[in-house]
Amino acid sequence: MKFSWWKILCVALLAFTFTAGLLIPLGPGILGDGVTPAVLSSAAPGQLNVRTYNTLFVRDTGRIVARLRVSDDRAVCARSVRVANDNELDIAFDIPPIGELGDSSRFGPGMASPFPVLEIYGPSSGLATQERAVVLRKSADGYTDTAALCEATPFPRGPRMAFPFINLNEESNRNLFFHVPMWFGMTLLMLASMVFSVRQLRVPSARNDRWARSLAVAGTLFGVLGLITGSIWARFTWGTWWTVHEVKLNAAAAAVLVYLAYFVLRGAIEDEAAKARISAVYSIFAFVMLIVLTFVIPRMAPESLHPGGKGNVVFSQYDLDNTMRMVFYPAVIGWTLLGVWIAELNARLERIQEAVSEFPSDR
Amino acid sequence: MHPLAQQNFMQTFLNRTVFFALSLLIALPARAADAPVDFFHFAGKFYGVVAVIGVIFVGLIAFLVWTDLKLGRLEKTVFSQKK
Amino acid sequence: MAGVQVRLCAYLRAVSEMRAIAHLFFKDLLLELRQKYAIGGILLYVASTVFLVFYAVGTRVGQSTQLTTGMGPLKKTVSDVPATASVWAAFFWVIVLFAAVNAIAKSFVAEHGNRRLYYFTLASPTAFVLAKMLYSAALMTVLSVLSFAVYGVVMANPVKEVGLFYLALLLGGIGLAFAFTFVSAIAAKADNSATLMAVLGFPVVLPILLTLVRLSKYALHLNMDRGYVSDLLILVSVDVLLAACAVVLFPYLWKE
Numbered sequence: 001m002k003f004s005w006w007k008i009l010c011v012a013l014l015a016f017t018f019t020a021g022l023l024i025p026l027g028p029g030i031l032g033d034g035v036t037p038a039v040l041s042s043a044a045p046g047q048l049n050v051r052t053y054n055t056l057f058v059r060d061t062g063r064i065v066a067r068l069r070v071s072d073d074r075a076v077c078a079r080s081v082r083v084a085n086d087n088e089l090d091i092a093f094d095i096p097p098i099g100e101l102g103d104s105s106r107f108g109p110g111m112a113s114p115f116p117v118l119e120i121y122g123p124s125s126g127l128a129t130q131e132r133a134v135v136l137r138k139s140a141d142g143y144t145d146t147a148a149l150c151e152a153t154p155f156p157r158g159p160r161m162a163f164p165f166i167n168l169n170e171e172s173n174r175n176l177f178f179h180v181p182m183w184f185g186m187t188l189l190m191l192a193s194m195v196f197s198v199r200q201l202r203v204p205s206a207r208n209d210r211w212a213r214s215l216a217v218a219g220t221l222f223g224v225l226g227l228i229t230g231s232i233w234a235r236f237t238w239g240t241w242w243t244v245h246e247v248k249l250n251a252a253a254a255a256v257l258v259y260l261a262y263f264v265l266r267g268a269i270e271d272e273a274a275k276a277r278i279s280a281v282y283s284i285f286a287f288v289m290l291i292v293l294t295f296v297i298p299r300m301a302p303e304s305l306h307p308g309g310k311g312n313v314v315f316s317q318y319d320l321d322n323t324m325r326m327v328f329y330p331a332v333i334g335w336t337l338l339g340v341w342i343a344e345l346n347a348r349l350e351r352i353q354e355a356v357s358e359f360p361s362d363r
Numbered sequence: 364m365h366p367l368a369q370q371n372f373m374q375t376f377l378n379r380t381v382f383f384a385l386s387l388l389i390a391l392p393a394r395a396a397d398a399p400v401d402f403f404h405f406a407g408k409f410y411g412v413v414a415v416i417g418v419i420f421v422g423l424i425a426f427l428v429w430t431d432l433k434l435g436r437l438e439k440t441v442f443s444q445k446k
Numbered sequence: 447m448a449g450v451q452v453r454l455c456a457y458l459r460a461v462s463e464m465r466a467i468a469h470l471f472f473k474d475l476l477l478e479l480r481q482k483y484a485i486g487g488i489l490l491y492v493a494s495t496v497f498l499v500f501y502a503v504g505t506r507v508g509q510s511t512q513l514t515t516g517m518g519p520l521k522k523t524v525s526d527v528p529a530t531a532s533v534w535a536a537f538f539w540v541i542v543l544f545a546a547v548n549a550i551a552k553s554f555v556a557e558h559g560n561r562r563l564y565y566f567t568l569a570s571p572t573a574f575v576l577a578k579m580l581y582s583a584a585l586m587t588v589l590s591v592l593s594f595a596v597y598g599v600v601m602a603n604p605v606k607e608v609g610l611f612y613l614a615l616l617l618g619g620i621g622l623a624f625a626f627t628f629v630s631a632i633a634a635k636a637d638n639s640a641t642l643m644a645v646l647g648f649p650v651v652l653p654i655l656l657t658l659v660r661l662s663k664y665a666l667h668l669n670m671d672r673g674y675v676s677d678l679l680i681l682v683s684v685d686v687l688l689a690a691c692a693v694v695l696f697p698y699l700w701k702e
Contacts, residue, residue, distance in 0.1 A: 007431075011424055018420050022413045171409065201698050250656060257649035264645045268636040278635050281695045282646070285628070288691050292684060293653055300676040341427060348434045355441050 006337055013334030021177040021327045027158060028055040028128035029165025030118060035130065040068075041137040042098040045079075048091045050120065052128050053165060057083045060122030066091045069117040069152050070136070071102030076116075077150040089120065096148030097139035119155070126158025130167065164321050168237045175233045177327055181335040182226030183252070187294065189219035189339045190259070194287035197280035206354065209276035212283055213266065214346035216259055218339040223256040248306055251293040258286045258293070466569035470577030474553075478585070488549050492541060492593045496600050499537045503529045506602035531604040535662040538597055539655060542615075543622070545589050546651075550582050550626040551643050554634040571700040575631065575692055582623035590619040604666055610674060611665040614658055617681040621654040624688040631692075631699055657681055 034051035050066075057064060061083045067075040076098075082090040101115040118133035163173055193215035200208040230249065231241050243249065265282055269275040478485055500506075507529045514523050565574055594615060598605075605611045629647040633639040661677045663669040 014420065014424070018417060022416065247656070251653065254649055254652040254656075257652070261646045261649050265632065265636065265642065268642050274635060277698060278632060281698050282632055284695060285650075285691050288687055289650055289653070292687060296683060297653055297657070297680055300680050338427075341431075345427065345430050345434060348438065352434065352437050352441050 007341055010334055010337035010341055013330045014338060017177050017327060017331040017334055021174050021331065024323065024327070025160065025162050026054050026171060026173065027160075027162035027165045028120075028125045029053045029167070029170075030120070030128050030130040030133065032167040035118065035133045037134070039135045039137065040093070040095060042095050042139045044095060046093045046095050048093070048118075048134070050089045050091060050118070052087045052089070052120065053170065054087075054162075055120075055122065055125040055128055056086055057089060057122060057125065058086050059124045063123055064089070064125075065119075065121045065155070067119050067150065067152065068093065068095075068133070068136070069102075069119055070098055070115050070149065071152075073152050074102075074146065074149040075119070075152040091120075094148075095136075096145040097141075097143050098136060098149075099139050099142035099144040101136065101138075119152075121155045124159060126160065126162070127155045128165070161323060163323055172233055172236045173324075175229060176324065177331040179226060179229040179233055180328070181332045182222045182229060183294065184332045185336040185339045186219045186222040186226060187290070188336050189215050189222060189343065190287050190290055192340075192343075193219060194284055197283040197287075200276055200280040201284075204273065204276060206276075206351075209280070210347045210350050211343070212280060214343040214350065215340075216262060216283065217346055218343040220256060220259045220263075221342065222335070222339055223252070223259065227253060227256060246306065248294075248298045251297050255290045255293040258289050262286050463570065463573045466573040467577045467580070470565075470569060470574060471581050474577070474581040475584075484552070485549075488545055488589060489592065491548055492545055492589075492596055495541050495544070496593075496597050499541070499597075500600050503533060503537070503601070505529050506600075507531055507534045507604045529601070531666040531668055532663070534601060534604055535659065535666060535668075537601075538594070539658055539662070541597065542590050542593055542619070543651065543655065545593055546586055546619070546622040546626055547644065547647065549585055549589055550623060551630055551640065553578055553582055553627055554630045566700075571697040572693055574700070575627075575696040578631075579624055579627050579689060579692060582627045583620045586619035586623035587616060590615045606667040607665045611662065613678065614661040614665065614681070617678065617685060618654055618658040618661075621681060621685045621688060622651055624685060624692060625650045625654065628688065628692040628696070631696060635699060654681065654684055657684070 029052060031051050031053055034053075036049045040046040040048070064081045064083070066078040066081050066089065069075040076093055076095050079092045079094050081092075084090060101113055114131035116133060116136050118130045120128045166173055193212050196208050196212035196215065199205075200212055227249075230252075234243065234246075234249070235241050262279065262282055266275055266279045269278060512523065514521065516522050569577075591612075594611075626643075626647055629650060630639075630643055633642040633646060636642050657677050657680045660669070661674055661681075664671070664674040664677075
């Protein structure tokens with residue numbers, strides 16, 4: 001076996017990705033439909049029932065701080081907190097008159113203000129938050145009783161290493177380490193395939209052609225897996241396997257089709273030299289189309305359901321915290337190396353087949 | 364025909380790859396389709412999923428290592444015969 | 447002095463390239479005009495598809511039909527729901543797409559064997575592919591405007607922003623022409639090139655078509671956002687990239 005260092009690195013990185021990516025727990029969070037009632041009035045007492053995820057409220061009993069943050073530095077602090085169980089709380093508020101919620105302009109045009117943010121902190125649980133947790137009816141005269149609001153001091157860091165809890169995503173957050181590296185890996189593998197195609201056009205050789213083809217095979221496999229993992233993720237979060245309202249999804253599917261056509265083209269040409277040359281031309285063209293489809297169009301197109309939203313192809317800095325980064329970057333490298341490994345095996349297999357077909361017949 | 368050529372490695376390779384991909388295709392959506400909304404909230408099921416994914420990963424790596432070893436052996440045979 | 451000579455040489459070469467491009471362009475035009483059945487066939491295709499769409503959809507856009515026949519107990523009323531603008535747009539782009547395939551598929555298939563060798567002595571591959579692409583783009587512009595006219599007369603014309611729609615039609619037609627010209631150059635190298643043309647071509651034109659569909663939603667006021675500038679930019683950049691790819695890569699297809 002050609003035991004190269006990078007194959008060992010690949011297995012090690014992927015083993016780390018699988019272990020850490022699947023076993024590191026999710027941080028505390030408030031369930032998407034876990035806050036009842038949905039509307040509170042200002043200048044009145046209010047009672048919230050909150051269901052949470054991955055919290056240890058029983059252990060934190062008596063030390064839980066709950067508040068509704070209405071601006072960057074001001075919050076409505078809870079009058080009392082009653083623990084129902086580890087994942088359920090009843091919070092009572094005395095809500096003062098509130099005329100205006102925190103400024104939303106700094107979140108950019110078209111972005112909804114995150115306030116009021118429901119924040120629940122316990123020393124053992126850590127901090128669970130939810131933006132726009134309730135609709136807060138403003139006071140009729142727009143008057144805010146600032147004195148009755150408490151100061152929103154930041155909480156200490158949570159005690160555990162955890163991935164951030166994101167509503168809708170929940171545990172499917174971990175798909176980040178499988179779905180996104182597929183697209184990174186596909187792009188890198190196709191780039192390598194394109195480089196071998198360029199070399200093929202400069203100096204034609206069976207080796208260049210083999211590698212160009214094998215890398216494209218691995219890249220397409222990654223693309224298909226990216227679509228499958230994305231589709232499953234979409235079913236879980238958006239409630240549908242496939243949607244026309246997501247440009248990235250459809251453009252990525254088209255990119256995979258472009259490369260499937262590459263293999264059809266290879267199958268359609270008999271002469272080996274012509275096949276190598278023409279498919280190299282198409283491969284370079286296909287890579288340009290891949291870039292157009294996965295980088296240019298999603299960047300320019302207005303609508304996207306993916307996190308990061310407008311203008312951001314993959315993720316924004318807010319969606320990835322350091323714990324996720326710690327697993328995400330090794331995952332990208334590991335998956336890409338796995339693709340290279342598959343391509344290498346494929347190329348070696350083809351080399352053997354070529355050699356075998358040149359053997360003289362026994363009969 | 365040379366005996367080595369008769370084995371048709373490509374066919375075996377493709378068969379295995381297609382089988383693997385198909386079982387993934389069938390297994391994964393089937394799990395998600397009948398999932399209630401709070402599918403993952405149930406810790407037992409979570410570790411079940413982790414175990415399935417772990418088995419798939421180990422199988423994948425084992426398959427790659429096995430193929431790599433086999434190709435190494437074949438390369439030795441084929442390219443030493445050639446000389 | 448030497449510098450001036452070099453520049454003069456480059457200038458003369460550029461002029462001769464341009465003349466070659468113009469010659470090849472008019473050669474294609476002449477051939478098209480001589481073989482009237484080719485362009486006639488495409489127009490017939492457009493007309494029959496438009497008729498089929500009209501028959502299948504049953505009504506013109508935004509106008510419901512109500513027919514009454516017979517009297518007394520035999521009285522019968524037929525009424526239809528008017529076709530929506532999105533159906534109108536969907537069928538329109540399908541018609542334009544297939545018109546493009548039909549019109550451009552033959553552009554390289556005809557240029558084989560000895561004829562190819564003959565061109566090789568006349569012009570550089572770059573001039574050749576540029577002439578082909580320009581001709582295809584001109585043909586597609588004419589064809590798409592004609593299709594719009596026929597389709598608009600038969601199926602009614604719900605386009606609200608005519609300028610935007612024509613711009614999309616122009617840029618999209620050019621994009622389709624460039625893509626199919628290049629793909630037909632590749633497909634011509636293989637056997638069974640008609641099938642291959644479709645297989646290679648459709649994924650390549652998908653970004654153009656996706657953008658065109660979005661643009662037509664703006665033009666039909668199905669989408670009231672004002673975000674069409676980025677879509678137009680996508681079309682322009684795809685057109686430019688396709689042209690650049692074709693010019694850079696075609697010489698490698700050409701030589702043998």
